[in-house]
Amino acid sequence: MYATMNDSNIQFLGFWIVFSGVLLLTSQVLSKTDSPDVSALNVMYTSLNSPSKLSGWKSSGGDPCGDSWQGIKCTDSSVTKIDLSGLGLTGSMGYQLSSLTSVTHFDLSKNNIKGDIPYQLPPNVQHLDLSKNGFTNNVPYSISQMSDLEYLNLGNNQLNGQLSDMFGQLPKLKEMDLSSNSITGNLPQSFAKLSSLTTLHLQNNKFTGTIDVLTNLPLEDLNIENNGFSGSIPDKIKDIDNLETGGNSWSSGSSSISKKNNDKKGKGGGGGGGNSLAIGLTIAGVALGVLLVLIIIISVFSRKKSVNSSHFLDEERLSHRKSFSLGSRGQSGDSRRDFRDYKSVDSSASIDINIALQKSPSVSLKQSFSDNEFANRLHSRRSTSFRAISYALSDLQSATANFAAGRLLGEGSLGRVYRAKYPDGKVLAVKKIDSSHFQGDRREEFFSEIVASICKLRHQNIAELVGYCSEQGHNMLVFEYFRNGSLHGFLHMSDDYSKPLTWNTRVRIALGLARAIEYLHEGCSPSLVHKGIKSSNIFLDTELNPRLGDCGLAKFHQRTSQNLGVGYNAPECTKPSAYSMKSDVYSFGVVMLELLTGRMPFDSSKAKGEECLVRWATPQLHDFDALANMVDPALRGLYPPKSLSRFADIIALCVQPEPEFRPPISEVVQALVRLVQRSSLKLKEDLGGASRRMDFNDYDY
Structure with a gap:
């Protein structure tokens, strides 16, 4: 009997052990955080330099929901809220935030996080606050896909560049703060589609143009102080209760307005005495105004030959000045001051280049443009505008020694590029467009469209157009000049005195170029x-950052099939009309191959089978041993092997022969960002001695 009872107890005990284990496993399963969320937070923690102040956080594994990680809120097994505001965090946010598909509240404000705002952000976020950090570069275009976004605050950072036209699909956005940055350019037209926007703060930036796009928004709080806005303030905007407009360049008669919580209908105390006083003051004001008008009229009629108002004199001065002498400014400082903020003076013509490409109905297509008419055509367009300079032919002839052979920087499919040197030390690159690229009587009109298109482009990795010249049958574009020359020069024309590009710098060049193409x-x-x-169209600034040239000139390429050259063209590009975005991705992959191998896209001096870089390299990109033998010898083995392998994986995707299998450039950007994060590359490395100062003959704008 005792033995039987013992066996029964053992069976009963075993049952409870199994049952308890099942309960424990069930509990763990129910509390376990979704694995994509865990992985994203692990990467984020590492990217933030693994701060000990984030209690519970780990760099690998863990249970954010079950273990109550600091700043994390969950619903069931999904992370729904991340609030890490004001914790003094440093580093970056990581590259895997798009995996946080259930996060609706994301707040990392009031920290010391720097670098770019990652392209990948929680896609379904409703409240996004990254204010008061040290973020740089542009506002990421991925925000355009956040259709549930209601609150966006990127204020008090170091963001720059122009806002992309990315606000058309944000119907729920109610509050947006981009204040205290260095954002430039005009307000994007898609602002007009922010149908729920009630609060907009843009103060302390470098915005220009008008604010007409805000006219029909349901705004209740608008602050646009301390920018470069011009034109007039629309009447509807003047009715906004909380409005700040000071510190701009409003036209006469449209003074700045400052109204905070006004009671426009006169509600509250004051009594009849107050009303009588207001009426008396109004009558006195009207009388004073009439007196001033009489004085002005008498003054005007007393002047001799006072026919034109100053407004018309300014327009006449603007449209009739043709000559420009860079040396007469007496400035050789920052080019942004010279060319972006430059105001019209006696020795130059500075005009607003507007971007709308529709034809002006008032000008016949068969009518030839004079110099002033060309400038007026550009000036008359009505859309987003940027400042560019109209150069006189005589000035450019003088600066290039009459386009002497010694000033020739290079020759491409569109024409020749010359170095222009001015007495104050300023150096520019002048591209003469070959007349064969123009057809019929639309030469000047076509050129004006090209100039307007290029002026629209503003990105830190794109070579900036400084000005243009259209005179006596010559059509020229004036660009920034980069003393470090092109990527082609660094990779293929370096000598023993030049420091080769390090691996970190090559990755940085690839990422910057990808971002330019993404833009x-x-x-x-x-x-x-x-x-x-x-590579000959990619120029390197003083810090070896890439600047893509020839942007906005695709219309010319419709007339030539030789714009790229052997080795860069995607297989499908048998004629200019066949080019697509995926063709650009292929060409980008070839440039990455150049960065990896140091070889030219096509080299007839190589052995048979190795002449075409893509054909030779592609079969070896996934073979690690072969890959190590392909690396540019100039690197002398100084590269992270895993980084090299991932770099090769990206190349393999880009140079696939079928365009439909190539990734969009935005995915390439994300892959390169992941490469940087995983490899812990320091892209802001010390470049000591890396830049060169020499005149390369390898420019091909």
């Missing part, structure tokens, strides 16, 4: 296909 493909409206991505 053209996804940040511009309409999208732009470049059609000329090659």
Whole structure:
């Protein structure tokens, strides 16, 4: 009997052990955080330099929901809220935030996080606050996909560049704060589609143009102080209760307005005495105004030959000045001051280049433009505008020694590029467009459209157009000049005295170039296909950051099939009309191959089978041993092996022969960002001695 009871007890005990284990496992399953959320937070923690102040957080694994990680709120097994405001965090936010699909509240404000705002952000976020950090570069275009976004605060950072036209699909956005940054350019037209926007703070930036796009928004609180806005303040905007407009360049008669919580209907105390006083003051004001008008009229009629008002004199001065002498400014400082903020003076013509490409109905297509008419055509367009300079032919002839052979920087499919040197030390690159690229009587009109299109582009990795010249049959574009020359020069024309590009710098060049292409493909409206991505079109600034040239010139490429050259063209590009965004991705992949191998896209001096870089390299990109033998010898083995392998994986995707299998450039950007994060590359490395000062003959704008 005792033995039987013992066996029964053992069976009973075993049952409870199994049952308890099942309960424990069930509890763990129910409390376990979704694995994509865990992985994203692990990467985020590492990217934030693994701060000990974030209690519970881990760099690998863990249970954010079950273990109550600091700043994390969950619903069931999904992370729904991240609030890490004011914790003094440093580093970056990581590259995997798009995996946080259930997060609706994301707040990392009041920290010391720097670098770019990642393209990948929680896609379904409703409340996004990254204010009061040290973020740089542009506002990420991925915000355009956050259709549930209600609150956006990126204020008090170091954001720069122009806002992309990306606000058309944000119908729920109620509050937006971009204040205290360095954002430039005009307000994007898609602002007009922010149908729920009640609060907008844009103060302390560098915005220009008018604010007409805000006219029909349901705004209750608008602050646009301390920018470069011009034109007049629409009457509807003047009716906004909380309005701040000071510190701008409003036209006469449209003074700045400051109204905070006004009671426009006169509610509250004051009594009849107050009303009588107001009426008396009004009558006195009217009388004073009439007196002033009489004085002005008498003064005007007493002047001799006072026919034109100052307004018309300014327009006449603007439209009739043709000569420009850079040396007469007496300035050789920052080019942004010279060319962006430059005001019209006696020795120059500075005009607003507007972007609308529709034809002016008042000008016949067969009518030839004079110099002033060309400037007026550009000036008359009505849309987003930027400042560019109209150069006189005589000035450019003088600066280039009459386009002497010794000033020739290079020759491409569109024409020759010359170095222009001015007495104050300023150096520019002048591209003479070959007349064969113009057809019929539309030469000047076509050129004006090209200039307007290029002026629209503003990105830190795109070579900036400084000005233009259209005179006596010559059509020229004036660009920034980069003393470090092109990427082609660094990779293929370096000598023993030049420091080769380090691996970190090569990755940084690839990422910057990818972002420039992403801006053209996804940040511009309409999208732009470049059609000329090659190493000789990628220029390096003083810190070896890439600047893509030839942007906005694709219309010329419709007339030539030689814009790229052997080795860069995607297989489908048998004629100019076949180019697409995926063709640009292929060409970008070839440039990445150049960065990896140090080889040219096509080299007839190589052995048979190795002449074409893509054909030779592609079969070896996934073979680690072969890959190590492909690396540019100039690197001398100084590169992270895993980083090299991931770099090769991205290349393999880009240079696939079928365009439909190539990724969009935005995915390439994300892949390169992941590469940087995983490899812990320091892209702001010390470049000591890396830049060169020499005149390369390898420019091909």
